[in-house]
Amino acid sequence: MTGDSRKTFLGFDFSTQRLKAIVIGEDFSVLHEADVEFDVDLPEFRTAGGVVRGVERGEVIAPPLLWVKALDMVMDRLVVAGVDFSTIEAVSGAGQQHGSVWWSKDAETKLNNLSPDEFLHTQLSTAFVTDSPVWMDSSTTADCKALEEAVGPEELSKITGSRAYERFTGPQIRKMFRKRPRVYQATSRISLVSSFACSLLVGKIAPIDLSDGSGMNLLDIRTMQWDDKCLQACGDESLSTKLGTPVPSATVVGPICKYFVGRYGFKPECRVIAFTGDNCSALAGLRLRSGWVGLSLGTSDTLLLGLQAPAAPPAGHVLVGPTPDAPYMALLCFANGSLTRQNHRDRLAGHSWDAFNDLLTATVRGNMGYMGIYYDTAEIVPRAPAGRWLLDGSGRGAERVAPQFEARALLEGQALARRAHAEDMGFKLDKSSRLIATGGASVNKELLQIFADVFDTPVYVQDQHGNAALLGAAIRAAEVWSVASGTTLPGSELNVSPVATPYPDHDKIYPPMLARYRQIIETIPKLG
């Protein structure tokens, strides 16, 4: 169908467990979708939940070739779905935040010369110097301490929008510099997962965008430049060259590279827009209004809020925003989200969410006093090692508890944690507030009901798509292309619908449990 006058836009989401792709029309309607689940579709990389646990305690990595191979695979699935790539005007994408990709010295040449006749992964098999540390990695506590000592904890938060966090790219780079200097020296450029993915599309090393770049503990979120003190604390004088110059998220990085033109039939002038972090992209896709809070239920559970000005939070993060209407954003991330729920679903109810939800409905709200904290992986907020704590109504450790009480203890405990730490970070919730849920677990109404009750706030989901990071990637492609090309697109309103409202008695049940959560959390071991 070459010569077709339709204009379409392609978005990708390189998230933790899978690569997703979506094609939308000028009115933002969804035309095609495809995805690749890393554990299932690419078993040769031996990932579990999209990642590999390293030998060192807390180390979590992913092989970048997994993501490269997944891109070829998802493109082939789009072909099968009937996508006409010649109608695509622009492409953008999202990536799991903080993860770093370490390019070899000849990577840029390889990217510049990708042949459409061979798979990407065969041509890029030697383009990476090491596996990629990802956001679940908690092995850099010593580097976080050193960075805070060098810059000052409050000053670091003022400059970069965050105190030092284990998964942030700056401390991860510092660890590489310190422990594997040969890898550091052999690296020509360091990308984030988002800018690495963008590089594959443009056939050159793409710049880091300012929004995802704020998740590194290296960027001054006011001047929008790398901060020299932070760079010095994490690497040597070559670090700023390795990182390149960061760009606004609404940047056209270049035309799509010859590989995609020759292999899939893209037009050579199809533009590639800077990729950004998945949560930044979700914020762009959710179009949060004043008082609305985004609740991303992907592998991690993440709370998101648009801000008009920067801030220096004592906990959580402030990032440069992904779109002009959200110049800054607040983010609070909990590592134990969907994968932890899924592990315990498997243990308590087999492999079915329906069976797990039957357990939830077999118990009452408040769970007869049973409360649980389940960290299958080291938690980010609060910073704590993996562990599990289940208490009965009198505060005693409970063992051999019926599965239905455990199921509710897990979910109520998670929702209480989200609320307590959101309050601590200054997220204001009042009668006009709404939680807008997105991501894999946002299809689960029983789970969203618990969030509605614990937050005393109705929960909505977006009508257009259940994955705002993915939709946001395609919409950003469309909107940036529209400005760059001077073409007006019809676009469309993005609507949300209510799925759960708090029960009238929620305020008798959950405020006392919130106070109990705060007491329990003081007693558990912390990292560092």
Ligand SMILES: Nc1ncnc2c1ncn2[C@@H]1O[C@H](COP(=O)(O)OP(=O)(O)O)[C@@H](O)[C@H]1O
């Ligand atoms: N019905 C459901 N109830 C709860 N969680 C679900 C349900 N369906 C899928 N999920 C969860 O969604 C997660 C994947 O969400 P997704 O947003 O795709 O993650 P990511 O973007 O981090 O790869 C899975 O870990 C799965 O446990």
Ligand SMILES: O=C(CO)[C@@H](O)[C@H](O)COP(=O)(O)O
């Ligand atoms: O570390 C963070 C945010 O700071 C995570 O939210 C990652 O960005 C992974 O996202 P998901 O795959 O869970 O959506």
